[in-house]
Amino acid sequence: MSNKKKSKPIPTVQNMPGESPWPKRWAMIAGIAVVLGLVAVVVFSQPEKRGVPEGTETQALGERAHVEGELHEDGDVPAGGAHNEIWQNCGYYAEEIDSEHAVHSLEHGAVWISYDPALSSAQVNVLRGFVSPSEKVLVSPIPGQAALITVTAWGQQLELDSADDARLDQFVNEFSSASSAPEPGGRCNGGIGNPQF
Numbered sequence: 001m002s003n004k005k006k007s008k009p010i011p012t013v014q015n016m017p018g019e020s021p022w023p024k025r026w027a028m029i030a031g032i033a034v035v036l037g038l039v040a041v042v043v044f045s046q047p048e049k050r051g052v053p054e055g056t057e058t059q060a061l062g063e064r065a066h067v068e069g070e071l072h073e074d075g076d077v078p079a080g081g082a083h084n085e086i087w088q089n090c091g092y093y094a095e096e097i098d099s100e101h102a103v104h105s106l107e108h109g110a111v112w113i114s115y116d117p118a119l120s121s122a123q124v125n126v127l128r129g130f131v132s133p134s135e136k137v138l139v140s141p142i143p144g145q146a147a148l149i150t151v152t153a154w155g156q157q158l159e160l161d162s163a164d165d166a167r168l169d170q171f172v173n174e175f176s177s178a179s180s181a182p183e184p185g186g187r188c189n190g191g192i193g194n195p196q197f
Contacts, residue, residue, distance in 0.1 A: 053167035075144030090188035091195020093140040108186030126163035
């Protein structure tokens with residue numbers, strides 16, 4: 001008498017009589033396609049370019065204090081210092097905003113993209129692409145500013161001739177919510193202004 005145990009058959013998934021195997025096959029094909037798609041996104045996506053872009057200038061700042069009234073000349077784009085106690089809500093503004101409120105947003109880690117009103121609507125639309133309810137980015141015109149586009153963070157500023165300049169994206173990636181701002185955890189909503197997104 002043999003002591004060998006009989007091996008159990010390996011269970012297999014079988015279709016019921018009359019049941020098509022194709023729904024299961026399509027589900028498997030769809031699952032494989034999703035996995036391959038995710039792999040492609042990871043392999044081919046470019047990481048956000050970071051670092052301080054070439055041409056960025058560190059600005060000398062005055063005392064960081066809450067004050068009332070106008071502090072800046074027309075056409076000035078301040079990068080910090082004294083400011084209004086109420087911050088500017090982040091987003092896009094078609095009209096000029098008070099720099100005293102915008103500077104408070106910079107203190108909270110916002111990036112301010114200001115542009116000359118002569119900038120083409122196509123270029124302005126590129127700038128508008130940087131704003132969203134979850135991003136700490138302000139976009140607004142400043143008549144008389146020195147450059148077509150000025151991108152500003154607390155203590156940092158970069159002048160550009162085109163919204164298509166790759167340094168703009170790099171600047172926003174580097175300084176939006178950056179720890180180099182005095183209060184990077186501060187809010188960019190609940191202040192003043194009704195921005196567009």
